[in-house]
Structure formats: structure tokens, C-alpha cells
Amino acid sequence: MGAGHGHRLHYHGHSPVHRVEPHLKVLALLGFVLVVVATPREWYVAYPGFLAVLLGVIALSRVPFGYLLPRLVVEVPFVVFALLMPFIAHGPQVDVLGIGLSEPGLLAAWGLLAKGTLGVLASLTLAATTEPDDLLRGLQRLRLPDLLVQIMGFMIRYLDVVTGELRRMLTAMRSRGCDPRSPRHWPALAKALGALFVRSYERGERVHLAMLSRGYTGKLPT
Amino acid sequence: MSHPTLDVRGLAYAYPDGHQALFGVDLHVHPGERVALLGPNGAGKTTLVLHLNGILTAGAGSVAVSGLPVTKENLREIRRRVGVVFQDPDDQLFLGTVRQDVAFGPANLGVKGEALERRVMESLDRVGMADFAGRPPHHLSFGQRRRVAVATVLAMEPEILVLDEPSSNLDPASRRELAEILRSLDVTVLMVTHDLPYAFELCPRSVVLSDGVVVADGATFDVLTDDALMRAHRLELPFGFDPRRIGSLPG
Numbered sequence: 470m471g472a473g474h475g476h477r478l479h480y481h482g483h484s485p486v487h488r489v490e491p492h493l494k495v496l497a498l499l500g501f502v503l504v505v506v507a508t509p510r511e512w513y514v515a516y517p518g519f520l521a522v523l524l525g526v527i528a529l530s531r532v533p534f535g536y537l538l539p540r541l542v543v544e545v546p547f548v549v550f551a552l553l554m555p556f557i558a559h560g561p562q563v564d565v566l567g568i569g570l571s572e573p574g575l576l577a578a579w580g581l582l583a584k585g586t587l588g589v590l591a592s593l594t595l596a597a598t599t600e601p602d603d604l605l606r607g608l609q610r611l612r613l614p615d616l617l618v619q620i621m622g623f624m625i626r627y628l629d630v631v632t633g634e635l636r637r638m639l640t641a642m643r644s645r646g647c648d649p650r651s652p653r654h655w656p657a658l659a660k661a662l663g664a665l666f667v668r669s670y671e672r673g674e675r676v677h678l679a680m681l682s683r684g685y686t687g688k689l690p691t
Numbered sequence: 692m693s694h695p696t697l698d699v700r701g702l703a704y705a706y707p708d709g710h711q712a713l714f715g716v717d718l719h720v721h722p723g724e725r726v727a728l729l730g731p732n733g734a735g736k737t738t739l740v741l742h743l744n745g746i747l748t749a750g751a752g753s754v755a756v757s758g759l760p761v762t763k764e765n766l767r768e769i770r771r772r773v774g775v776v777f778q779d780p781d782d783q784l785f786l787g788t789v790r791q792d793v794a795f796g797p798a799n800l801g802v803k804g805e806a807l808e809r810r811v812m813e814s815l816d817r818v819g820m821a822d823f824a825g826r827p828p829h830h831l832s833f834g835q836r837r838r839v840a841v842a843t844v845l846a847m848e849p850e851i852l853v854l855d856e857p858s859s860n861l862d863p864a865s866r867r868e869l870a871e872i873l874r875s876l877d878v879t880v881l882m883v884t885h886d887l888p889y890a891f892e893l894c895p896r897s898v899v900l901s902d903g904v905v906v907a908d909g910a911t912f913d914v915l916t917d918d919a920l921m922r923a924h925r926l927e928l929p930f931g932f933d934p935r936r937i938g939s940l941p942g
Contacts, residue, residue, distance in 0.1 A: 602787040626785050629829050675782040682744050682775045683847060684767060684799035689786075 478596035486530035491607030510580030694758035701752035727890035731925035774849030780836035784828035834865025
């Protein structure tokens with residue numbers, strides 16, 4: 470069994486993709502993303518090729534597509550930006566359905582969408598097939614500075630704690646008649662976020678004390 | 692045994708902002724004792740605990756653990772001897788799995804390989820959590836997390852276990868289970884709490900800290916039934932609880 474299952478991005482499985490050494494997967498992801506980003510966006514034929522490679526890996530990992538798709542929503546802000554570009558960019562115009570769109574804008578939007586989606590999908594595939602703990606070990610193998618690996622480890626560990634705290638704060642706000650979604654209450658929301666920051670900072674101090682109490686000297690035992 | 696396990700003499704401390712929390716505390720805990728440290732909120736209990744393993748440095752007075760003074764040079768050994776279990780297990784459990792978390796302390800002390808694994812599993816066994824070694828701590832219930840937090844400290848084989856509010860936020864069943872675990876451990880215990888029935892149940896001796904000084908030190912029964920003392924230091928028995936009417940204690 471090893472490390473626990475159930476991280477929100479992780480899809481439990483035993484496929485060949487799950488079993489590959491984590492540091493190799495990180496390198497593969499990095500290589501893939503660099504190639505995609507470096508490919509000029511006018512090379513239209515290359516992109517279906519990239520997608521095919523990625524879909525092949527996903528098929529091999531047996532992570533259902535329906536699992537990955539909803540998680541692509543993290544890309545939404547970029548998609549919105551990409552969709553705006555043809556309207557706000559300058560340069561020669563083309564007519565699409567009677568609306569004048571900027572040609573360089575369209576091209577930039579395509580590039581952003583294609584590269585972004587490929588990158589996000591590839592990262593999700595890595596996350597779905599690698600336990601967070603293994604990922605950290607992989608990064609350590611790749612000689613990422615120890616301090617950074619430790620910080621990432623703490624981030625993974627305390628993400629649930631901090632979001633839980635935020636959720637409880639928002640529930641308490643709603644119970645007292647405040648709607649955090651309404652701009653009228655944004656000042657209160659901002660104060661709550663400030664309080665969350667202070668609480669997290671103080672928790673950090675307490676965690677550090679607890680670590681010192683158990684003989685921590687600056688290096689996590691491996 | 693020539694030295695008390697814990698020997699605090701004339702300990703005084705003021706925080707950097709000038710707020711003085713301790714005004715000359717004397718406290719001795721002998722091997723094998725289970726002592727409750729009682730006191731209202733803001734009495735300086737947590738400040739005292741942070742002196743016991745050298746997180747805070749005494750402004751005046753001294754702390755010694757089994758004869759070894761708490762000083763900078765001795766910190767490593769002091770932190771092995773004094774195991775502090777903090778109030779919020781989320782502060783204490785910060786690694787990916789229960790096993791890694793319990794191994795953290797002894798690994799810092801240089802224990803390795805099979806000996807480390809043995810110590811981890813033994814400690815988890817003592818708190819009844821051996822089956823959870825591979826689980827991430829944040830997927831456990833609060834009571835289970837508190838037990839793992841106790842195991843993380845037991846794995847360092849401390850001479851004294853210091854527990855900060857061990858019963859807080861526990862449901863009655865988890866509370867009883869923890870009490871059974873603490874009774875089963877063959878280790879000196881200092882328990883900081885304002886859960887008076889819990890202190891009565893587990894600790895034959897109680898020390899009351901109020902406004903930074905020790906105002907009472909004696910048998911828990913005598914302390915809890917001294918109405919004048921209790922009233923003077925904002926200590927109150929919960930409704931319906933009367934030590935005088937309890938015939939025998941468990942264990």
C-alpha cells in the first residue's frame with residue numbers, strides 16, 4: 470500500500486505509467502512542455518501529433534478521460550484571456566460571421582489555447598499517476614534544493630488544513646448574514662483572508678516549535 | 692535515582708514585549724510520577740512547558756532534566772529526554788505518512804534502518820495505531836491523530852512525557868482510550884490541563900500554577916477539594932463532578 474491514496478488529483482492505479490520512476494516522469498513532463506512551448510504556433514500539424522502522444526500516455530495509464538477533463542478547469546482564466554485576444558489585439562482584421570477579429574489576435578489565442586491545454590493536461594496526467602510523496606522523492610532525486618522540496622512537502626500536507634480553515638471561516642461568515650460572493654461584502658472577505666494568512670503564519674511557527682522539540686536541525690531525514 | 696526527572700528552580704521569564712509570564716516557579720517531578728499541571732487560562736502553563744525542552748530560555752532560575760541542565764550545548768539530549776506533545780496534532784504531524792512522522796524524531800537522533808523501523812512500529816503499537824503506519828495523518832480522525840502525536844514523542848524514548856491539554860477536542864470514547872494508553876505507559880508524565888476530572892483520573896499529584904507562580908502542590912484529591920484555593924485561582928469543577936463521591940479510580 471505505501472503512501473495513502475485519495476489526494477484529489479491522484480487516480481489510484483497500477484498501470485505502467487503509474488510504475489515509472491517519479492523523477493523520470495518529471496523529466497518527461499518537463500521535456501514535453503518545453504518542446505510544446507518552443508514549437509512555433511504556425512506549425513499546425515505538430516499539435517495534433519503532441520495531443521496524440523499525450524492521449525497515448527493517458528490511455529496507457531488507464532486514467533479515465535472523464536476524470537481528467539473536469540480538472541482542466543484550472544485553465545479557465547487563460548481560456549477567457551485567449552478568447553478576448555481576437556477582440557482586443559490590433560493588426561489586420563478578418564471577418565468571421567460578420568464580426569471583425571484581429572488576425573494576430575486569433576493566432577495568439579490559438580497558440581495560448583493549444584499550448585496551455587497540452588501543458589495542463591500533461592501535468593494532470595503526472596499528478597494523476599504519481600503520489601505526492603513519490604513526486605517529492607523524484608524532485609529530490611533530481612537534486613532540487615532540499616529546502617524547496619521541504620517547502621513543497623509542507624504545502625501538500627497543509628493544503629487541506631488551510632482550505633478547511635478557510636471553509637469554516639466562510640461558513641461562519643455566511644451564518645452571520647454575509648455573502649462572500651457579493652462585492653458589497655468583499656472588504657469582509659479580504660479581512661478574513663488576512664486573518665487566514667496570520668493564522669497560517671502562526672501555525673507555521675507552532676509546527677516549527679514542534680519540529681525543534683523533536684530534534685530538528687534543518688534537514689529532513691529521508 | 693539521585694536526580695528528579697524534572698527539576699525547575701526559581702524559573703522566571705518575560706516575553707520580549709515585556710509581558711512577564713513566570714515569576715519564580717519551583718517544580719520537581721520524580722521518576723515514574725504522573726503529575727497534572729493545573730491553572731486557569733493565561734497562568735503561564737504553556738510558557739513553562741516551552742522552557743522544559745529549551746525552546747524558551749530561562750530569564751532567571753534553572754531547569755534540569757535528570758540532572759542535565761537545559762542549556763544550549765545540551766539541547767539535543769534535552770529534547771530527547773523531554774517529549775512534548777502539543778495541543779494541536781496538526782502542528783505535530785507534518786509529513787506524508789504516519790510512519791514518516793513517527794520516524795522524524797528518532798531519525799534526527801541518528802537512529803537508522805531496521806532499528807528505526809522497529810522503534811516506529813513499537814511506538815505505534817503502544818498507542819494502538821500500528822495498522823495506520825502507511826496512512827497520511829490528515830486522513831485520520833482527531834483522536835487518532837492525537838494518539839499518533841503521542842507516538843511521535845514515545846519513539847524518542849523520552850524520560851518524561853509532557854502533554855499540553857491532551858483531552859482537548861476529544862470525544863468521550865477517544866478521551867477514555869487516550870487515558871488507558873497513558874496509564875499503560877511506563878513513563879513519567881507531566882500533563883498540562885484544565886480538564887480537572889481527567890487530571891483526577893490520571894494523576895495522583897497536582898501542581899497549580901496561577902499568575903506565574905506555583906500556588907499549590909499536593910495530592911490531586913486534596914487540591915480539587917480545597918474550595919478556597921480553587922475559587923481563588925479560577926479553577927472550577929464541572930457541573931455534577933465531585934471527587935469526594937468517587938469511590939475508586941480506574942487502573
